[in-house]
Amino acid sequence: MSLFRLDASILPTTSASRSLADLVEAEWRTAHPASEVVRRDLAADPVPATAWADVVTSNFVDEGDRSDRQREARSLATTIADELVDAEALLFAVPLYNYGVSQHFKTWFDLAYTDPRIDPQGTALRGKPATLVTVLGGNYAAGTPKEGWDHSTSWLRRVLEDVWGLDLRVVERPFTLVGVNPALDSFADTAAELKQTAETHAVRSGREIAGLVAASR
Numbered sequence: 691m692s693l694f695r696l697d698a699s700i701l702p703t704t705s706a707s708r709s710l711a712d713l714v715e716a717e718w719r720t721a722h723p724a725s726e727v728v729r730r731d732l733a734a735d736p737v738p739a740t741a742w743a744d745v746v747t748s749n750f751v752d753e754g755d756r757s758d759r760q761r762e763a764r765s766l767a768t769t770i771a772d773e774l775v776d777a778e779a780l781l782f783a784v785p786l787y788n789y790g791v792s793q794h795f796k797t798w799f800d801l802a803y804t805d806p807r808i809d810p811q812g813t814a815l816r817g818k819p820a821t822l823v824t825v826l827g828g829n830y831a832a833g834t835p836k837e838g839w840d841h842s843t844s845w846l847r848r849v850l851e852d853v854w855g856l857d858l859r860v861v862e863r864p865f866t867l868v869g870v871n872p873a874l875d876s877f878a879d880t881a882a883e884l885k886q887t888a889e890t891h892a893v894r895s896g897r898e899i900a901g902l903v904a905a906s907r
Contacts, residue, residue: 694777711783717896732794771805780820816855827867863888
């Protein structure tokens with residue numbers, strides 16, 4: 691039994707997304723203390739930006755004519771897919787960066803997507819319990835001045851929930867830059883409430899995915 695955890699934050703010691711993911715993982719460990727947690731840290735070990743193109747172009751070349759870089763990219767794609775397929779539950783911690791999807795996560799996703807087990811016709815991930823933790827420096831909810839500026843969360847939900855078919859829960863914490871950016875100081879109380887709500891949701895989500903795996907065994 692194992693939990694796969696992916697972190698995309700570039701700030702390992704002060705990351706809000708990692709802190710929330712820690713709460714999810716703690717609930718998993720409480721329920722399954724002997725289980726393995728397989729980790730992939732995209733900040734410490736980023737996927738090469740050329741890997742996706744190398745795999746795609748290798749499909750048009752005879753196996754014996756593939757370059758070393760193409761072979762390495764294909765091997766990495768298989769390893770990444772194995773991590774997803776072999777785990778009983780999945781945890782993704784992905785912050786919003788510059789109003790869009792983390793480049794580290796997008797590069798990782800594109801490479802994983804080349805594996806036939808987890809493309810839209812594959813079934814290896816369908817129904818697998820998963821949690822997406824995402825954090826946003828500002829607040830882009832309906833009715834806020836920057837409503838619609840978050841171009842990450844909806845995409846993440848689309849590819850994880852609809853394309854891969856995961857049984858997905860989403861834990862979201864806005865306003866993580868309150869206390870960092872003085873322009874947001876007036877939102878301190880709101881940010882504190884949103885942080886507490888996100889932490890509650892993270893704990894609940896961890897319990898849910900752990901419970902679903904236990905019930906299925």
